[in-house]
Amino acid sequence: MTFPRSVDEALNDLAAAGPDAIPVAGATWVMRSPLRHEVMAPVYVALSGIEGFQRIDVTDEAVSIGPLATHDALAQKLPPNPDLKALKRASARSANPGVRRIATIGGNICTAAFAASDFAPALLSLDAQIEVRDKAGLEWLPVLAFLESRKSRELPWLVTRIIVPRTVRLSAHERLPMRKAGDYPCAIASVSIAVDDRGRIHDARIGVGAVEAAPRRWQNLEQALEGQPVDPALTETAARDLIADFTGRDAVDAPGWYRTSVLPVLLRRAFETIRTDYETRAS
Structure with missing residues (x-):
């Protein structure tokens, strides 16, 4: 297990460990690996020490979400406005209370093997944008393009921010x-x-x-x-x-x-x- 303090350090750790290394957010998916009869990864890279990854900023123009924001934190932070109700309900109703306190939005949308993500359809309906960092730099993707690219993107990469526009919808x-x-x-x-x-x-x-x-x-x-x-x-x-x-x-x-x-x-x-x-x- 490594504990990087920046995105660059995390990408370096993942690159050094090879394609079987796994970045860890809330780790709720990793903890269930034995139940799915999956072999544990040789190296895990913990993202919890990266500044700003748990931050949630709500303005009149947009909601900016760090990838390590938990379901529970989002449910509490998001206002009950109609334009954000889909995201607020996805945060508040996913899985169960124990999981919601630990699981993160970044882990939820990055795990391509998990078909029952609550955040993915919510973000699709809200025209969210996903910020992705890799060794080549930063890229902004519409959420659908991001979801479709998860299995084909060259490793290593990390989601570093999620932006949901505010509207009158x-x-x-x-x-x-x-x-x-x-x-x-x-x-x-x-x-x-x-x-x-x-x-x-x-x-x-x-x-x-x-x-x-x-x-x-x-x-x-x-x-x-x-x-x-x-x-x-x-x-x-x-x-x-x-x-x-x-x-x-x-x-x-x-x-x-x-x-x-x-x-x-x-x-x-x-x-x-x-x-x-x-x-x-x-x-």
Whole structure:
């Protein structure tokens, strides 16, 4: 185990140890390695000593999040504003209280093997940007591009910051946990929408997680909802009509068909939250 004090030191330690070295954030994923019958890494590089990695800054323009900010810290720090509700709920409802106190947002989105990340669909719906550092320097990526690059990026690299823009949009986050999955969800839906002067949906962003091996946007549903009223029942119907867009993954916690069958219900629940916030704003 090494304990670097800067990003450069961490990258040097990872490079020196080779491709099997693992950076450690909250380490909740690493602690479960024996349960997944995975061999422990030869070297772990602890990131807890890097200044600013636990910092959370909230302004009227954006939320800046260090990669070692815990789920619990985010849930407490984020304001209850509608534009950030998806991220706040993802922070407050993920896993269980013990995990939320330790697990970090950086570890949650960097672990490509973890299909049930709550943060990934939430960040997808909120158009987040991910700051990545490697030996060549710094790069900013839209969250979808980052998620798609996790397995192919040349090692070593680190997420060093996450930026969520502040907007006048309305957002929500819903998940369905399964008891035998250890509080992890079998399906996740995160939504962010703008509403025009006529009360119609504009520019919807819908992130889906846990249903397939990797999180992604539901673009066909986003397009189907364009210009429609903020109606939970209508949204559920549209989601059922388009559910063939997904091939649910079979796993020990739930079969694929069940994941897709509950997804429209989660969309309805998300839009119930959004409709309440919209009516409150309009009153």
